[in-house]
Amino acid sequence: MGEVEFPISLPEVALVTEQSENFGLNTTFDAQWSNLTPKQTMGFVFHPRTKKFYSVAFYHQMHCLNALRKYIAKGNNLTLSYAVITHTEHCLDYLREALSCHSDITLEPVREVRVDENGAPAKEGSTGVHVTKVAMGWGVTHRCRDWGSLRGYMIQNWNDWPDKYKQASGMTH
Numbered sequence: 406m407g408e409v410e411f412p413i414s415l416p417e418v419a420l421v422t423e424q425s426e427n428f429g430l431n432t433t434f435d436a437q438w439s440n441l442t443p444k445q446t447m448g449f450v451f452h453p454r455t456k457k458f459y460s461v462a463f464y465h466q467m468h469c470l471n472a473l474r475k476y477i478a479k480g481n482n483l484t485l486s487y488a489v490i491t492h493t494e495h496c497l498d499y500l501r502e503a504l505s506c507h508s509d510i511t512l513e514p515v516r517e518v519r520v521d522e523n524g525a526p527a528k529e530g531s532t533g534v535h536v537t538k539v540a541m542g543w544g545v546t547h548r549c550r551d552w553g554s555l556r557g558y559m560i561q562n563w564n565d566w567p568d569k570y571k572q573a574s575g576m577t578h
Contacts, residue, residue: 415550445563468578469496513540
């Protein structure tokens with residue numbers, strides 16, 4: 406099958422990474438994770454030239470990241486069914502390949518951190534404290550495609566082709 410290009414080009418933007426309090430592990434954050442993908446499109450786009458639907462890789466990747474988050478959050482309550490195992494294996498491999506494909510070469514500074522025997526930040530007077538070197542990745546500027554423009558196009562595409570989306574209900578990553 407020949408490759409089909411995304412219908413528009415996206416501008417490049419700068420992203421300064423920072424730790425977010427909005428995208429945690431537990432179910433409290435489900436809405437924030439779900440809102441990353443436009444609900445109307447579910448991460449699929451109708452291509453005006455080919456007249457076919459395609460999954461947009463960015464949203465498929467976000468779907469996988471969210472699925473892994475949910476599995477980890479369940480901890481010992483996770484039932485390792487065939488579906489969970491195969492979905493996890495798919496998502497790990499898919500995300501590995503996506504990261505390899507984009508090969509972000511942004512340099513992230515390494516700093517020294519005092520940690521206790523459990524690897525948590527050491528409190529004053531803690532025992533078993535040692536210094537480790539870590540790269541957290543926060544505060545570093547990356548060059549990215551404009552995900553806001555992508556989201557805007559996805560919603561506009563849905564508005565332009567509502568009948569096509571209704572006919573294609575039930576698509577999944």
